[in-house]
Amino acid sequence: MNDPSTIRRLYGRAKGHKLRAGQQALVDEGLPRVAVPADGPIDAMRLFGDDRPLEVEIGFGAGEHLAGQAAMRPDRGFIGCEPFLNGVVGALGHIRDDGLTNVRLHMGDALDVIERLPDASLDRVYLLHPDPWRKARHAKRRMVNHGPLDLIAAKLKPGAEFRLGTDDPTYCRWSMMVMNQRRDFAWQAKEAKDFLTRPTDWPETRYERKARRQGHEVWYFRYLRV
Numbered sequence: 001m002n003d004p005s006t007i008r009r010l011y012g013r014a015k016g017h018k019l020r021a022g023q024q025a026l027v028d029e030g031l032p033r034v035a036v037p038a039d040g041p042i043d044a045m046r047l048f049g050d051d052r053p054l055e056v057e058i059g060f061g062a063g064e065h066l067a068g069q070a071a072m073r074p075d076r077g078f079i080g081c082e083p084f085l086n087g088v089v090g091a092l093g094h095i096r097d098d099g100l101t102n103v104r105l106h107m108g109d110a111l112d113v114i115e116r117l118p119d120a121s122l123d124r125v126y127l128l129h130p131d132p133w134r135k136a137r138h139a140k141r142r143m144v145n146h147g148p149l150d151l152i153a154a155k156l157k158p159g160a161e162f163r164l165g166t167d168d169p170t171y172c173r174w175s176m177m178v179m180n181q182r183r184d185f186a187w188q189a190k191e192a193k194d195f196l197t198r199p200t201d202w203p204e205t206r207y208e209r210k211a212r213r214q215g216h217e218v219w220y221f222r223y224l225r226v
Contacts, residue, residue, distance in 0.1 A: 002140050005147030010083045010109060011131075023089045030092045036079060036106040042116050047104050048077045054117070056081065056155075057126040058110040058143060061207055063091025065128060068203030070103045076123070078103045081110030111151060119154050124161045129207055132168035144175045146182075153184045156225040163202070164221040167211040172219050185223040195220050 019027070036042060044052050053076045060066040060080040070078045080103060082088055088107045095103050106113045114125075133141045144164065152162060162185060166172050179185060189195045198204065198220055208218055 003145035003147040004109075004141065004143055005111060005145070005151060007140065008109065008111070011141065017086065019085070019089065026092045026096065027085070027089060030096060031088065031105065031107070034092075034095060034103060034105050036104050036113055040116070041118070042113070043118055043121060044077050047079070048102065052077045052102075053123040054079065054121060055124040055126070056110065056114060056117075056122055057128070058114075059083075059127070059130055060091055061087055061129070061205065063087065063094045064205040065126070065203050066091060066103065067094035067098055067100060069126075069201075070100050071098055072201065072203075074100075074102055076102060079106065079113060080104070081106045081108070081113055083108055111148060114151055114155055117155050120157045122155045122160055123157060124163065125152050125156060126163045126165075128163070128165040128205075129167060129211075130171070132166065132171035134168070134170045139174065142171070142174060144171070144178050146178065149178070149182065149185075153182075153225060158225055160225045162223045162225065164223070165202075165208075165218065167208070167216040167218045169217075175221065179221070179223065184226050186226050188222040188224060195222075 037046065044050065044054050055076055056079045057066045058081055060082045063080065066078060066080040080091055085107065088105060091105055127143055130143045133139060156162065164175055166175065179187065196219065202220060211218055
């Protein structure tokens with residue numbers, strides 16, 4: 001079945017409301033300083049100038065979680081990938097306001113970046129609240145499919161972590177089904193509370209708080225690369 005690793009098409013608008021002058025200036029001046037190089041192989045040395053552990057967030061929304069993780073662990077390098085301009089603006093604001101020097105951004109398809117990294121080079125990958133594509137005919141668009149997971153597995157170090165968060169019941173069931181078919185990821189939950197309680201090092205976002213206000217359950221999945 002086709003999936004994001006073969007379709008390579010981003011759905012939805014690339015930008016939302018018109019940027020204010022300050023936001024546009026932030027993009028014009030800030031993004032070039034932290035942008036992932038447009039082509040060629042990439043690694044920690046090329047991105048940060050040293051051989052530090054690397055983590056990737058696929059679709060970082062407004063950048064709250066990405067910035068929170070980067071602030072907690074300044075010795076690590078974080079690569080955030082988000083195709084939508086307004087989300088990139090949010091992340092740039094966090095980078096500026098929090099004085100973060102360990103974040104690089106890619107405005108586009110995360111798979112284009114992940115495939116350029118060396119195999120077994122990532123310490124963690126995050127996929128938080130991805131578009132659930134609830135209709136069955138859209139299942140091929142879901143990031144939790146075997147094509148993207150094959151790539152993520154190849155780039156994670158043995159023992160490294162893949163984190164998945166969702167508040168959508170359809171996506172939750174789908175993800176459990178797909179991940180249970182894998183032999184290269186080991187689910188870390190031993191009991192229900194392990195995936196119903198947000199880990200202390202998992203920064204909460206406005207999206208997650210909104211989901212809870214609307215009465216949605218949120219599920220937190222942690223897998224280790226076998």
